[in-house]
Amino acid sequence: MEAKMAQSLQFSTWIDSEKMMGRKPAGSVRFSQRLKKQSKLPVLVSARVPTTTSSNRHSKVDLVVSCSYKNFPGSTLESGSPHASVEEDLILKNKSEEVEPYLSGRCIYLVGMMGSGKTTVGKILSQVLGYTFFDCDTLIEGEVHGTSVAEIFKLYGEAFFRDKETEVLQRLSLMRRLVVSTGGGAVVRPINWSYMQKGISVWLDVPLEALAERIAAVGTGSRPLLHHETGDAYTKTYNRLSMLFEERSGSYANANARVCLENIATKLGQRDVSDVTPTAIAIEALEQISIFLKGEDGHVTF
Ligand SMILES: Nc1ncnc2c1ncn2[C@@H]1O[C@H](COP(=O)(O)OP(=O)(O)OP(=O)(O)O)[C@@H](O)[C@H]1O
Numbered sequence: 172m173e174a175k176m177a178q179s180l181q182f183s184t185w186i187d188s189e190k191m192m193g194r195k196p197a198g199s200v201r202f203s204q205r206l207k208k209q210s211k212l213p214v215l216v217s218a219r220v221p222t223t224t225s226s227n228r229h230s231k232v233d234l235v236v237s238c239s240y241k242n243f244p245g246s247t248l249e250s251g252s253p254h255a256s257v258e259e260d261l262i263l264k265n266k267s268e269e270v271e272p273y274l275s276g277r278c279i280y281l282v283g284m285m286g287s288g289k290t291t292v293g294k295i296l297s298q299v300l301g302y303t304f305f306d307c308d309t310l311i312e313g314e315v316h317g318t319s320v321a322e323i324f325k326l327y328g329e330a331f332f333r334d335k336e337t338e339v340l341q342r343l344s345l346m347r348r349l350v351v352s353t354g355g356g357a358v359v360r361p362i363n364w365s366y367m368q369k370g371i372s373v374w375l376d377v378p379l380e381a382l383a384e385r386i387a388a389v390g391t392g393s394r395p396l397l398h399h400e401t402g403d404a405y406t407k408t409y410n411r412l413s414m415l416f417e418e419r420s421g422s423y424a425n426a427n428a429r430v431c432l433e434n435i436a437t438k439l440g441q442r443d444v445s446d447v448t449p450t451a452i453a454i455e456a457l458e459q460i461s462i463f464l465k466g467e468d469g470h471v472t473f
């Protein structure tokens with residue numbers, strides 16, 4: 172009887188793109204025209220090699236290889252989000268190297284409605300900028316002995332949660348080189364802006380339909396402000412989000428930079444904002460930050 176074992180390998184290497192282009196084996200890696208111009212491509216190769224111990228030494232061995240850019244954030248994407256292309260990863264890396272020196276260590280505060288991707292995009296930005304990522308909701312949960320946001324609302328009420336949120340933002344404002352995912356409602360208290368103004372604030376502006384789809388897909392369990400509507404998951408989420416957005420849109424617009432998903436989709440020729448990858452959003456965030464920095468200090472050139 173055959174005994175099967177699987178051996179996992181992982182190593183980083185350089186691929187010679189010219190040699191790769193020449194061959195067309197089944198399952199070959201395809202490169203875009205832009206990448207074909209680069210002679211060497213840094214990649215992380217992960218392979219799972221099932222090894223078969225049998226008397227037949229020539230039996231077929233399956234090899235599954237996946238490649239992603241070394242130190243690039245593709246592997247940190249949350250499930251459910253569309254994945255970035257290698258080309259997008261390269262653009263992100265170049266853009267971050269261009270913008271990072273002009274940030275002078277200032278923190279980036281991501282603001283936006285719940286589900287707008289502050290955590291997903293924030294992790295990508297922090298990784299590519301070499302910044303530390305913090306999620307305000309998670310910090311508040313830690314302050315209240317690991318109690319979830321939903322439980323904090325239930326046990327102590329929203330005002331208690333909002334006070335904790337302000338305390339957390341005040342503490343973060345004393346630090347440098349952070350990307351902060353703020354809570355969806357952090358923008359309503361003017362005092363919170365006084366802390367966020369120490370850094371650069373970026374509004375992730377996502378159409379309500381896309382937000383409702385994302386949230387309905389994972390459920391509203393962790394989002395207490397969405398608990399009280401009736402109807403199917405999408406409709407009740409959409410209705411409540413619409414009310415909250417009406418109250419808050421003016422506050423989100425206070426941010427230094429706005430990242431509009433509809434604009435990105437138009438730029439990229441995508442019909443549906445759901446096809447815009449978190450990496451493309453991170454690139455646009457850096458672009459909008461650079462526009463803000465240029466406006467702030469007229470002579471900055473990139
Ligand atoms: N660009 C995207 N396309 C599709 N889905 C996405 C995208 N960005 C994030 N998501 C998904 O949407 C959901 C919410 O994302 P995320 O947690 O990053 O948002 P958030 O703004 O931090 O939310 P909250 O403020 O409620 O914590 C997650 O399930 C995530 O995988």
Ligand SMILES: O=C(O)C1=C[C@@H](O)[C@@H](O)[C@H](O)C1
Pocket residue numbers: 284285308320353354355356357393394395396
């Ligand atoms: O939009 C909001 O008011 C909230 C968003 C979440 O991030 C949490 O901060 C909390 O559920 C409240």
